[in-house]
Amino acid sequence: MEHDVTNKLEKKERMKIQRQVMPQQDPIERGKNFNEVPFGLNEEQAIIEASRCLECKKKPCIDGCPVEVDIPAFLDLILEKDFAGAARKIKETNSLPAVCGRVCPQEEQCEIKCIVGKGKNKKPVAIGYLERFVADYERENNLVQLPKIAPPTGRKVAIVGSGPSGLTVAGDLVKLGHEVTVFEALHKPGGVLVYGIPEFRLPKSIVQAECDFMAEMGVKFESSVVIGKTDTVDELFEMGNDAIFIGTGAGLPNFMKIPGENLIGIYSSNEYLTRSNLMRAFDFPTYDTPIIQGKNVAVLGGGNTAMDSVRTALRLGAENANIIYRRSEAEMPARIEEIHHAKEEGVQFHLLTTPIKYFGDDDGKVQKMECLKMELGEPDASGRRRPVPMKGSNFIMDIDLVVVAIGNSSNPLVQSTTPGLDTNKWGNIVVDEATMLTSRKGVYAGGDIVTGGATVILAAGAGKVAARAMHKYLMDEVKK
Numbered sequence: 001m002e003h004d005v006t007n008k009l010e011k012k013e014r015m016k017i018q019r020q021v022m023p024q025q026d027p028i029e030r031g032k033n034f035n036e037v038p039f040g041l042n043e044e045q046a047i048i049e050a051s052r053c054l055e056c057k058k059k060p061c062i063d064g065c066p067v068e069v070d071i072p073a074f075l076d077l078i079l080e081k082d083f084a085g086a087a088r089k090i091k092e093t094n095s096l097p098a099v100c101g102r103v104c105p106q107e108e109q110c111e112i113k114c115i116v117g118k119g120k121n122k123k124p125v126a127i128g129y130l131e132r133f134v135a136d137y138e139r140e141n142n143l144v145q146l147p148k149i150a151p152p153t154g155r156k157v158a159i160v161g162s163g164p165s166g167l168t169v170a171g172d173l174v175k176l177g178h179e180v181t182v183f184e185a186l187h188k189p190g191g192v193l194v195y196g197i198p199e200f201r202l203p204k205s206i207v208q209a210e211c212d213f214m215a216e217m218g219v220k221f222e223s224s225v226v227i228g229k230t231d232t233v234d235e236l237f238e239m240g241n242d243a244i245f246i247g248t249g250a251g252l253p254n255f256m257k258i259p260g261e262n263l264i265g266i267y268s269s270n271e272y273l274t275r276s277n278l279m280r281a282f283d284f285p286t287y288d289t290p291i292i293q294g295k296n297v298a299v300l301g302g303g304n305t306a307m308d309s310v311r312t313a314l315r316l317g318a319e320n321a322n323i324i325y326r327r328s329e330a331e332m333p334a335r336i337e338e339i340h341h342a343k344e345e346g347v348q349f350h351l352l353t354t355p356i357k358y359f360g361d362d363d364g365k366v367q368k369m370e371c372l373k374m375e376l377g378e379p380d381a382s383g384r385r386r387p388v389p390m391k392g393s394n395f396i397m398d399i400d401l402v403v404v405a406i407g408n409s410s411n412p413l414v415q416s417t418t419p420g421l422d423t424n425k426w427g428n429i430v431v432d433e434a435t436m437l438t439s440r441k442g443v444y445a446g447g448d449i450v451t452g453g454a455t456v457i458l459a460a461g462a463g464k465v466a467a468r469a470m471h472k473y474l475m476d477e478v479k480k
């Protein structure tokens with residue numbers, strides 16, 4: 001081993017250790033397959049990386065974590081080679097460490113607060129890599145332990161939606177002895193984790209393992225049940241549920257509303273990714289899900305969804321995979337790592353560019369896209385500089401597949417079928433942030449349906465707050 005970390009190193013020695021590099025698939029190779037891109041750290045690397053922690057008194061990394069994982073404590077357990085113990089330490093506040101270790105924007109959360117990363121050319125402790133390492137270690141070595149489940153309380157809870165917010169509420173409430181059923185509209189649980197984020201970033205077996213673990217704890221899953229159609233929220237109460245959590249996410253795709261947008265070959269990112277991920281179009285011929293495989297592909301947008309779509313198109317055979325984004329790279333909401341991966345794989349970035357019109361062939365298939373160049377003006381309401389079209393900068397791109405990934409809104413189904421449920425002007429459910437209680441007694445909500453499209457850890461954090469308040473409500477106000 002390069003560094004002796006079995007005994008703690010002096011602080012100045014620790015500061016000399018370089019951040020470990022995550023081994024990953026070769027960019028050219030991985031552009032042709034759907035296997036996970038990074039391989040994960042090995043034990044030796046994990047111990048070296050954990051030894052970079054300076055154990056500062058204020059522990060700012062914990063403040064950077066929306067679910068307040070005790071990061072220094074789990075790093076300490078890694079140094080003691082108690083990797084499963086480290087995973088359990090994380091799970092005290094975060095039920096989905098193998099997921100969060102892979103997809104959380106640590107660079108904007110815990111890692112940006114890490115003092116090891118302060119200063120020129122300094123890099124923070126790779127907290128995300130380590131979270132992933134211990135969670136994988138625990139699962140792969142069959143060391144996952146069922147937590148203590150409290151005796152049955154006799155209270156019943158229905159969760160609508162099985163994304164990270166719903167799964168977190170389910171896990172927390174089942175541990176407290178409540179009878180929990182998760183109702184999911186799709187045929188598999190996991191929300192965006194299964195239908196949106198591709199296999200090469202988050203293997204579906206990992207999400208399935210998390211759901212299996214919940215089922216082992218006693219959570220019941222009812223798939224292919226659309227609340228608002230199959231049953232309403234009020235009917236869930238009539239079925240004997242004492243409290244309900246709504247975690248239906250933000251799954252309604254936005255479009256640009258420009259001429260030609262209904263041509264064949266123009267997908268919403270939701271449809272495109274759902275076909276590839278959940279319906280496994282990428283896994284042909286084992287699955288025969290139809291999907292258009294473009295050669296010249298344009299993906300509109302600059303978020304994680306856009307990066308996932310363009311990298312999927314590349315793997316499905318695109319010869320020219322393009323990102324079209326109306327602002328500059330600095331304003332892109334995607335994780336830096338995902339932008340970097342997309343570039344490494346050969347994706348072309350057309351920045352400060354927006355489409356204004358599509359042209360189709362005689363069969364109604366998209367063939368060309370007219371674009372305009374943009375320049376950045378004054379900041380808008382989001383604080384980002386507003387893109388302003390440059391007159392006369394029109395140009396045409398040959399295109400046979402477009403994926404529109406410019407954001408999602410909330411699906412109005414549950415709101416419109418639940419009388420008395422207050423929503424804001426975007427159709428998101430209004431809650432009291434301290435409890436996630438909605439305007440309806442016994443009905444709580446959290447995740448993207450409340451905030452609009454956000455992140456996995458914020459959805460999980462909202463689930464934690466809701467579970468705490470729901471438990472109190474169930475025990476104090478629901479008489480049995």
Ligand SMILES: Cc1cc2nc3c(=O)[nH]c(=O)nc-3n(C[C@H](O)[C@H](O)[C@H](O)COP(=O)(O)OP(=O)(O)OC[C@H]3O[C@@H](n4cnc5c(N)ncnc54)[C@H](O)[C@@H]3O)c2cc1C
Pocket residue numbers: 103104105160161162163164165166183184185186190191192193196197225226227228247248249250251273304305308335411413414446447448449453454455456457459
């Ligand atoms: C492609 C993509 C990539 C992303 N990448 C990242 C990333 O790298 N890192 C990150 O932190 N975040 C990422 N996000 C955002 C993150 O995934 C979401 O913020 C998070 O999943 C929201 O969780 P949620 O529980 O609110 O809802 P969701 O995950 O959206 O789950 C909601 C679930 O509710 C179900 N549902 C909806 N309506 C009903 C109904 N009426 N009845 C029953 N069930 C219903 C849906 O089918 C879905 O399964 C990404 C999002 C997308 C779309």
